[in-house]
Amino acid sequence: MSLAGLNNLYREVILDHSEHPHHKHSLPNATNKITLKNPTCGDVINLEIEVSDEKIADIGFTGEGCTISQSSASMMTDAVIGKSINESLEMAHIFSDMVMGKKHSETDLTKLGDAAILSSVMQFPARIKCATLCWWALRKSLGEEDDD
Ligand code: ZN
Numbered sequence: 001m002s003l004a005g006l007n008n009l010y011r012e013v014i015l016d017h018s019e020h021p022h023h024k025h026s027l028p029n030a031t032n033k034i035t036l037k038n039p040t041c042g043d044v045i046n047l048e049i050e051v052s053d054e055k056i057a058d059i060g061f062t063g064e065g066c067t068i069s070q071s072s073a074s075m076m077t078d079a080v081i082g083k084s085i086n087e088s089l090e091m092a093h094i095f096s097d098m099v100m101g102k103k104h105s106e107t108d109l110t111k112l113g114d115a116a117i118l119s120s121v122m123q124f125p126a127r128i129k130c131a132t133l134c135w136w137a138l139r140k141s142l143g144e145e146d147d148d
Contacts, residue, residue, distance in 0.1 A: 010117045017071035022078050027060045034141040038133045043069035047137040055084050068127050073134035075115035092135045099128050
């Protein structure tokens with residue numbers, strides 16, 4: 001895909017995460033696992049989480065996909081590691097609202113860390129599923145029902 005048109009700094013951060021993804025490995029002690037696919041692009045994510053004391057003690061992902069899907073998963077794992085399940089699910093909802101162009105506060109965006117940069121994918125509607133795939137994997141692996 002072409003990232004032309006994105007702010008240069010944003011583009012660099014996205015490319016850096018996709019070329020050197022954080023937490024890209026499987027977890028031998030995972031308590032929650034899920035595989036999700038985005039058929040429109042061919043992205044596949046295997047998300048593994050070690051939940052302990054209602055917290056995300058560790059998280060890792062494997063799989064393959066486009067720049068956006070890989071960098072989004074890298075940014076997500078950075079953002080949610082060490083957080084409680086409730087906080088992580090709240091972040092997933094903020095992210096989803098953000099890329100769909102719904103209203104969100106600056107405070108909410110700050111919680112997302114680098115992942116907030118992906119708000120720029122709103123410019124590329126075909127890429128929204130690439131960006132949200134890992135967050136859906138998080139929600140489903142933590143037992144959240146489909147509600148939106
Ligand atoms: Zn993709």
